Amino acid sequence: MIRVGVNGYGTIGKRVADAVAAQPDMELVGVTKTRPNYEAEGAIRRGYDLYAAVADSAREFEAAGVGIEGTLPDLLDAIDVVVDCSPAGVGARNRSTYEAHDTPAVFQGGEDADVADASFNARASFDVARDAESVRVVSCNTTGLARLFAPLDEMYGIEKAHVTLIRRGGDPGETDRGPINDVVPDPATIPSHHGPDVNAVLPGVDVDTAALKVPVTAMHTHSVTITLREPPTETAVHDLFEGERRLFSIPERAGIDGAGKLKEYAMDVGRPRGDLWENCLWAESIHVSGRDLSLFQNVHQEADVVPENVDAIRAVATDVPAAESIARTDEALDVGLRSLLADDERLRKPITADD
Numbered sequence: 163m164i165r166v167g168v169n170g171y172g173t174i175g176k177r178v179a180d181a182v183a184a185q186p187d188m189e190l191v192g193v194t195k196t197r198p199n200y201e202a203e204g205a206i207r208r209g210y211d212l213y214a215a216v217a218d219s220a221r222e223f224e225a226a227g228v229g230i231e232g233t234l235p236d237l238l239d240a241i242d243v244v245v246d247c248s249p250a251g252v253g254a255r256n257r258s259t260y261e262a263h264d265t266p267a268v269f270q271g272g273e274d275a276d277v278a279d280a281s282f283n284a285r286a287s288f289d290v291a292r293d294a295e296s297v298r299v300v301s302c303n304t305t306g307l308a309r310l311f312a313p314l315d316e317m318y319g320i321e322k323a324h325v326t327l328i329r330r331g332g333d334p335g336e337t338d339r340g341p342i343n344d345v346v347p348d349p350a351t352i353p354s355h356h357g358p359d360v361n362a363v364l365p366g367v368d369v370d371t372a373a374l375k376v377p378v379t380a381m382h383t384h385s386v387t388i389t390l391r392e393p394p395t396e397t398a399v400h401d402l403f404e405g406e407r408r409l410f411s412i413p414e415r416a417g418i419d420g421a422g423k424l425k426e427y428a429m430d431v432g433r434p435r436g437d438l439w440e441n442c443l444w445a446e447s448i449h450v451s452g453r454d455l456s457l458f459q460n461v462h463q464e465a466d467v468v469p470e471n472v473d474a475i476r477a478v479a480t481d482v483p484a485a486e487s488i489a490r491t492d493e494a495l496d497v498g499l500r501s502l503l504a505d506d507e508r509l510r511k512p513i514t515a516d517d
């Protein structure tokens with residue numbers, strides 16, 4: 163059993179905690195909170211042991227009548243791996259604490275790449291974690307691009323990729339983010355930082371990225387054009403994507419026209435928190451012209467990095483091979499959404515009352 167602690171129980175941390183708790187080879191020892199708010203209550207309701215992230219706040223938990231098992235150092239002494247899900251930039255400040263406790267760490271994409279020994283994406287760079295004491299799971303956008311690029315690069319070779327990232331302004335709970343009525347180039351400089359971040363896990367891929375922020379909270383949208391070294395057919399591209407469990411093709415007949423209906427679909431199929439762990443590709447957007455492949459995909463910023471964190475834990479703590487770890491993670495979480503209405507009838511499952 164890999165004993166795991168989650169430091170920072172917010173948007174990403176609570177999802178990673180649930181995903182860890184669902185793995186048969188992992189034990190979630192505890193999670194930290196800075197204060198006894200609604201998320202702390204959520205952790206208690208799920209039966210997770212709570213630790214104070216900051217020693218000074220222990221009294222606040224006591225005053226609120228919220229029992230804690232100890233503080234962060236107590237948690238670090240009881241685990242094999244810590245997953246740092248604190249706000250961007252705070253992880254770098256926590257690093258020395260983890261090192262002092264000799265606790266291997268998994269950081270998030272809000273940190274600079276040098277926070278960890280290596281940057282991690284399960285599909286693109288699992289093995290970099292083998293000799294690493296710490297890894298950084300790349301951001302939600304970078305994860306989405308790495309998952310898409312890795313199989314295409316293996317099959318056809320990527321000569322050049324151009325991506326426009328239409329980024330959600332903030333997560334649903336982030337009342338202080340925006341814009342609320344604009345489309346803002348962010349960053350206004352081109353290329354954006356996303357391309358170099360992709361190269362942290364896929365160093366050989368030539369990619370230019372440009373990014374905008376828009377007033378939505380549900381998901382990011384990527385408009386992608388890739389010049390491949392060998393010309394593909396559209397059917398072959400569909401088949402390639404079908405073989406990737408962390409890619410979900412949205413069939414045209416499903417009538418899902420945007421992120422709103424995608425999230426609704428995720429809730430209808432019973433996904434916890436309406437989470438979409440997979441990249442969501444609009445099947446009818448997949449277009450081939452010579453060696454150029456174009457498509458739209460959406461990534462659920464709160465969810466796509468979650469299975470990657472689970473694999474990152476196994477990568478730093480065990481010798482489990484990449485494919486086996488990915489399969490275990492996907493099996494335990496039920497990653498691999500497939501529509502019953504797939505455009506390609508070979509891929510369509512019969513609809514039964516139970517579905």
Ligand code: NAD
Binds near residue numbers: 171172247250252
């Ligand atoms: P969040 O603000 O929702 O959660 C962070 C949690 O950490 C909060 O509960 C906060 O109280 C707690 N915290 C604050 N200071 C702390 C400390 N010193 N020690 C421990 N915990 C502390 O943030 P988030 O969206 O979950 O982001 C966490 C990380 O994941 C960031 O690096 C972010 O860039 C990255 N990330 C976020 C998203 C996203 O869309 N939300 C997607 C991918 C990656």
